[in-house]
Amino acid sequence: xxxxxxxxxxxxxxxxxxxxxxxxxxxxxxxxxxxxxxxxxxxxxxxxxxxxxxxxxxxxxxxxxxxxxxxxxxxxxxxxxxxxxxxxxxxxxxxxxxxxxxxxxxxxxxxxxxxxxxxxxxxxxxxxxxxxxxxxxxxxxxxxxxxxxxxxxxxxxxxxxxxxxxxxxxxxxxxxxxxxxxxxxxxxxxxxxx
Amino acid sequence: xxxxxxxxxxxxxxxxxxxxxxxxxxxxxxxxxxxxxxxxxxxxxxxxxxxxxxxxxxxxxxxxxxxxxxxxxxxxxxxxxxxxxxxxxxxxxxxxxxxxxxxxxxxxxxxxxxxxxxxxxxxxxxxxxxxxxxxxxxxxxxxxxxxxxxxxxxxxxxxxxxxxxxxxxxxxxxxxxxxxxxxxxxxxxxxxxx
Amino acid sequence: xxxxxxxxxxxxxxxxxxxxxxxxxxxxxxxxxxxxxxxxxxxxxxxxxxxxxxxxxxxxxxxxxxxxxxxxxxxxxxxxxxxxxxxxxxxxxxxxxxxxxxxxxxxxxxxxxxxxxxxxxxxxxxxxxxxxxxxxxxxxxxxxxxxxxxxxxxxxxxxxxxxxxxxxxxxxxxxxxxxxxxxxxxxxxxxxxx
Amino acid sequence: xxxxxxxxxxxxxxxxxxxxxxxxxxxxxxxxxxxxxxxxxxxxxxxxxxxxxxxxxxxxxxxxxxxxxxxxxxxxxxxxxxxxxxxxxxxxxxxxxxxxxxxxxxxxxxxxxxxxxxxxxxxxxxxxxxxxxxxxxxxxxxxxxxxxxxxxxxxxxxxxxxxxxxxxxxxxxxxxxxxxxxxxxxxxxxxxxx
Numbered sequence: 001x002x003x004x005x006x007x008x009x010x011x012x013x014x015x016x017x018x019x020x021x022x023x024x025x026x027x028x029x030x031x032x033x034x035x036x037x038x039x040x041x042x043x044x045x046x047x048x049x050x051x052x053x054x055x056x057x058x059x060x061x062x063x064x065x066x067x068x069x070x071x072x073x074x075x076x077x078x079x080x081x082x083x084x085x086x087x088x089x090x091x092x093x094x095x096x097x098x099x100x101x102x103x104x105x106x107x108x109x110x111x112x113x114x115x116x117x118x119x120x121x122x123x124x125x126x127x128x129x130x131x132x133x134x135x136x137x138x139x140x141x142x143x144x145x146x147x148x149x150x151x152x153x154x155x156x157x158x159x160x161x162x163x164x165x166x167x168x169x170x171x172x173x174x175x176x177x178x179x180x181x182x183x184x185x186x187x188x189x190x191x192x193x194x
Numbered sequence: 195x196x197x198x199x200x201x202x203x204x205x206x207x208x209x210x211x212x213x214x215x216x217x218x219x220x221x222x223x224x225x226x227x228x229x230x231x232x233x234x235x236x237x238x239x240x241x242x243x244x245x246x247x248x249x250x251x252x253x254x255x256x257x258x259x260x261x262x263x264x265x266x267x268x269x270x271x272x273x274x275x276x277x278x279x280x281x282x283x284x285x286x287x288x289x290x291x292x293x294x295x296x297x298x299x300x301x302x303x304x305x306x307x308x309x310x311x312x313x314x315x316x317x318x319x320x321x322x323x324x325x326x327x328x329x330x331x332x333x334x335x336x337x338x339x340x341x342x343x344x345x346x347x348x349x350x351x352x353x354x355x356x357x358x359x360x361x362x363x364x365x366x367x368x369x370x371x372x373x374x375x376x377x378x379x380x381x382x383x384x385x386x387x388x
Numbered sequence: 389x390x391x392x393x394x395x396x397x398x399x400x401x402x403x404x405x406x407x408x409x410x411x412x413x414x415x416x417x418x419x420x421x422x423x424x425x426x427x428x429x430x431x432x433x434x435x436x437x438x439x440x441x442x443x444x445x446x447x448x449x450x451x452x453x454x455x456x457x458x459x460x461x462x463x464x465x466x467x468x469x470x471x472x473x474x475x476x477x478x479x480x481x482x483x484x485x486x487x488x489x490x491x492x493x494x495x496x497x498x499x500x501x502x503x504x505x506x507x508x509x510x511x512x513x514x515x516x517x518x519x520x521x522x523x524x525x526x527x528x529x530x531x532x533x534x535x536x537x538x539x540x541x542x543x544x545x546x547x548x549x550x551x552x553x554x555x556x557x558x559x560x561x562x563x564x565x566x567x568x569x570x571x572x573x574x575x576x577x578x579x580x581x582x
Numbered sequence: 583x584x585x586x587x588x589x590x591x592x593x594x595x596x597x598x599x600x601x602x603x604x605x606x607x608x609x610x611x612x613x614x615x616x617x618x619x620x621x622x623x624x625x626x627x628x629x630x631x632x633x634x635x636x637x638x639x640x641x642x643x644x645x646x647x648x649x650x651x652x653x654x655x656x657x658x659x660x661x662x663x664x665x666x667x668x669x670x671x672x673x674x675x676x677x678x679x680x681x682x683x684x685x686x687x688x689x690x691x692x693x694x695x696x697x698x699x700x701x702x703x704x705x706x707x708x709x710x711x712x713x714x715x716x717x718x719x720x721x722x723x724x725x726x727x728x729x730x731x732x733x734x735x736x737x738x739x740x741x742x743x744x745x746x747x748x749x750x751x752x753x754x755x756x757x758x759x760x761x762x763x764x765x766x767x768x769x770x771x772x773x774x775x776x
Binding site: 210246247248282285288 | 401402403404432433437438439440441442443444447472473474475476477478479480481482483484485488510514517518520521522
């Protein structure tokens with residue numbers, strides 16, 4: 001029997017009082033319960049992303065070995081992306097840009113987060129273009145959080161039950177893609193997976 | 195032994211004197227020679243895309259059964275996309291929008307075409323967002339044609355040899371994704387493939 | 389006193405039973421009442437967009453003189469854009485692509501329309517890139533219609549009053565940009581306005 | 583006579599050995615010579631962008647008063663944007679996200695920079711969406727630097743003369759938009775400019 005899928009979660013912001021942290025904690029809890037997935041939560045605040053360097057061709061991958069080792073071992077990735085001015089937070093991009101070939105032929109699921117009524121729909125569209133260049137195959141079943149500041153109760157529990165079904169749908173497709181691509185990496189030769 | 199992959203090619207424009215037709219014919223010839231791929235060329239001029247309807251929820255799929263049957267049978271798709279004002283031609287979008295669930299869990303390779311010096315880089319980025327919503331998993335190895343009006347000689351042969359290696363790279367990755375996703379469709383249950 | 393601003397409205401779809409027609413009619417009525425704007429409604433079904441041609445460098449601008457004369461005279465444009473597969477309808481792109489320099493240094497306001505809950509947020513983002521290349525300066529105050537099929541009563545009247553305030557905001561910014569750019573076209577020399 | 587236009591330049595990366603710094607210095611020199619523009623070069627390395635905060639609603643604008651005062655006084659902005667994985671560098675986004683209403687009704691010109699052959703065409707498309715949300719009106723005349731590592735000689739001088747004409751075109755349009763919008767801000771009431 002195949003080992004569990006390893007799918008880390010990246011919280012895509014360092015903003016003070018970031019609301020997306022609630023989404024990250026909630027999703028980490030849900031994914032942890034999934035029988036086929038092993039996960040781990042990554043926070044750019046705890047990564048080494050100095051203000052005088054960025055991008056994948058520099059020494060940053062050597063400074064972030066925990067992140068790098070996770071992505072090397074990963075079958076996929078979940079990115080929690082709040083929408084800042086219709087784009088992604090700088091800290092999210094800095095974290096993604098640290099690596100390159102480590103992502104290739106793995107899957108990614110995108111989680112959009114908004115204070116307003118668009119559920120991060122626009123940041124997701126921009127990320128679709130970025131993660132493709134990283135070699136990640138993005139799923140087409142996103143998760144959107146609208147009015148995130150009102151979404152959770154004081155214990156971090158969603159106020160509406162409907163979200164659990166949406167999380168299930170999101171993970172179902174992510175697992176399908178992760179297993180499919182794992183089979184490809186294990187069985188079909190590629191210059192990108194050696 | 196698995197049957198050949200079926201990967202049709204869609205020429206994405208109806209413009210008079212369209213230069214992308216040369217790209218389509220050249221690629222059709224190259225792909226036809228590939229030992230693992232069977233192909234077929236689709237031209238929106240020969241599809242039934244009337245000027246009083248568009249989109250996938252209408253009766254257009256019933257009017258375009260050849261296109262629909264091809265995509266149902268397909269393992270992937272190659273889209274030849276000239277860049278018009280940084281976006282895709284209307285005819286290309288109309289052809290894509292005819293279908294929906296028929297595309298799911300198949301792959302697509304994007305070919306950008308420009309009269310100028312950007313090789314369709316921008317139309318590719320817009321299409322990445324569209325094909326994802328269609329359920330297609332796009333490869334990250336594009337093919338770009340710059341200054342297409344000068345690219346081919348009078349017999350439709352590329353003036354530079356380097357393009358053959360680029361086509362090989364493009365197809366290598368497309369075949370990898372097509373085989374991987376075919377395995378998934380055949381072996382992993384999904385509500386999208388029934 | 390300056391003449392009224394001329395700001396035509398383009399309905400961006402030819403789909404059968406198109407819901408955006410209701411938006412177009414409603415907006416046409418609202419804009420017509422505006423004391424500073426003169427308008428006119430354009431429908432791609434009534435334009436000459438044959439299935440064997442598209443794009444601005446061909447003879448299509450000569451076939452669509454009513455559209456061309458309107459844009460030449462216009463101070464701005466309102467585009468009503470339903471979202472099809474995260475992108476714009478082919479018919480909308482075909483209509484826009486007919487012209488080029490006629491658009492330069494005028495403004496455009498974008499109206500996103502969805503059957504679902506995203507209000508056309510994604511088609512707007514793609515159009516922002518296209519209209520910029522056309523030389524149009526897009527406003528940052530969009531109008532979004534969610535669940536359009538439920539939005540209007542049987543007489544085409546919006547069920548909720550809040551939309552009138554949103555239309556006012558949308559038009560206020562559009563008028564500001566239209567007047568500002570008109571001043572520029574009339575007073576500052578440019579190779580693009582001769 | 584109107585005062586000179588104030589158009590600061592933002593260098594959009596903190597990467598070690600960043601090639602875009604050469605572009606920034608070259609452009610700073612060219613813009614400084616322009617009779618109608620006053621400029622100033624901003625470097626995110628010298629801004630206060632701590633790794634535990636980002637975005638415009640926090641206290642970052644108070645920590646970056648030099649940047650804020652410049653944008654308040656500015657008529658426009660030039661952004662030098664290297665393309666990292668088809669998107670913008672995190673540091674560029676962090677710098678832009680510090681402010682919001684300060685940008686409204688001003689213009690921006692985008693400069694794409696690539697190590698490869700696409701001249702930053704894709705990062706420009708993503709930024710077009712971001713700067714619009716900031717309230718900036720982007721010009722449609724970009725500047726693209728291809729193969730930037732080979733573009734300048736050891737003294738930072740471009741190896742090819744053609745770039746000077748392209749800079750002139752870029753600035754001509756930027757000046758047109760900056761003057762036009764300045765007239766609007768000074769003469770047309772708007773809730774955004776008070």
